[in-house]
Amino acid sequence: MLRILHTADVHLGARHADLGDQASAQRERQFAAFRATVDLALAEQVDVFLVAGDLFDSNTQPRRSVDRVAAELERLVAGKIRTVIVPGTHDVYDRSSVYRAHDLAALAGTAPDDDFVTVLTPERVDVHLRVCDVVVHGRCFATKRAPHSPLEGLDAASDARATWHVGLLHASIAIPGKTDSDDVVVTTEEIAASHLDYLALGHWHSAQRGTAGGVTYGYAGSPEPLALDQDRAGKVLLITLELLGARKGVSVEERTVGRTRFDKVEIDAATVDSQPALVERLAARADPDLVLDARLVGIRRDDLDIDVDEIAAQLRGSFLKVRVRDASTPALTEGTLPPSHTITGAFIRGVEARITQLEAADRQAEAAEMRDVLRLGRLLLAGHEVSL
Numbered sequence: 001m002l003r004i005l006h007t008a009d010v011h012l013g014a015r016h017a018d019l020g021d022q023a024s025a026q027r028e029r030q031f032a033a034f035r036a037t038v039d040l041a042l043a044e045q046v047d048v049f050l051v052a053g054d055l056f057d058s059n060t061q062p063r064r065s066v067d068r069v070a071a072e073l074e075r076l077v078a079g080k081i082r083t084v085i086v087p088g089t090h091d092v093y094d095r096s097s098v099y100r101a102h103d104l105a106a107l108a109g110t111a112p113d114d115d116f117v118t119v120l121t122p123e124r125v126d127v128h129l130r131v132c133d134v135v136v137h138g139r140c141f142a143t144k145r146a147p148h149s150p151l152e153g154l155d156a157a158s159d160a161r162a163t164w165h166v167g168l169l170h171a172s173i174a175i176p177g178k179t180d181s182d183d184v185v186v187t188t189e190e191i192a193a194s195h196l197d198y199l200a201l202g203h204w205h206s207a208q209r210g211t212a213g214g215v216t217y218g219y220a221g222s223p224e225p226l227a228l229d230q231d232r233a234g235k236v237l238l239i240t241l242e243l244l245g246a247r248k249g250v251s252v253e254e255r256t257v258g259r260t261r262f263d264k265v266e267i268d269a270a271t272v273d274s275q276p277a278l279v280e281r282l283a284a285r286a287d288p289d290l291v292l293d294a295r296l297v298g299i300r301r302d303d304l305d306i307d308v309d310e311i312a313a314q315l316r317g318s319f320l321k322v323r324v325r326d327a328s329t330p331a332l333t334e335g336t337l338p339p340s341h342t343i344t345g346a347f348i349r350g351v352e353a354r355i356t357q358l359e360a361a362d363r364q365a366e367a368a369e370m371r372d373v374l375r376l377g378r379l380l381l382a383g384h385e386v387s388l
Helices: 017-044 063-078 188-194 275-283 308-318 343-360 364-381
Strands: 002-007 048-052 082-086 117-119 126-129 134-137 164-170 198-202 208-212 215-219 235-244 247-256 261-268 287-297 319-326
Touching (some): 002 198, 017 063, 048 164, 188 215, 261 275, 287 308, 308 319
Parallel strands (some): 002 048, 082 117, 198 215, 287 319
């Protein structure tokens, strides 16, 4: 049996300009997730710890950040766990590579002739970990954009060095029309032809898995979520390879290590009585580890005035980050209309006719604006004061 912990896309040192004054805290969360990943590897007593690219967010890293990573790798060395890292597209193995500038293996306290920490390079495309009876294959390049597929020419079935053959790549799986412009791309046909026992992938930040031919592959995703749409991030993968009689078995188990959570919530405007009531409703979800994306939808009452910027400002201290959007629309006029010869009757009929035309032409944004014109106009004509 061979047990592997697969992680990727840690992106240590990311700037997070969109998080403002919370950026520093998010960087610490990312490092905490990496430490939690190491904790998990030690607790599960895995044999091999794999990092499928983008351990660092860029090749420009302060020495302190590199030393912190090396200290975590040293914990794995002390636990007799082998680590194999392949550079990605953010920490690409070019002339300015962080892996050229710093010898992670030496910083982690390993000896020159041991195999406890290995960084794969364009010159070193695999490593045979004899004590684990596995060869880890992981071609990378000296340029961000690959000159060819990293799986080109790889057929583990012809390699008799070990029982197990595991791939370690930072690449997208080819999806026509979606990944054509990605820097490193592999096809499912190439994965199948590799005859690997497992392919550990990085680059996609949400955890997922699949099979191609007889090869199981997986994306571990980022151990700490990095964006609103990464609802499958915050995880690592535990891989178990074992001989089951005459065949090989592969099992993949997800484990959560990240703290940051992302939640999208839609609120029916018809259920909201006032802006303070909406603030109170959202504040009930308060969580310093939560990025909240709230959207007001449906039809709102004429007298409901919402300022999303004010709401976000009031809630800011209750969440890691909060965004509030108003996608609701004012109601059309109900009941009997005033006579058409009156100003109010003529106004309502004219605006509602225009709304109908715009919606029929699928010009929804303009129709929504006209609904707001209708709402404000009705309030003004009824003698109400309106805040703009």
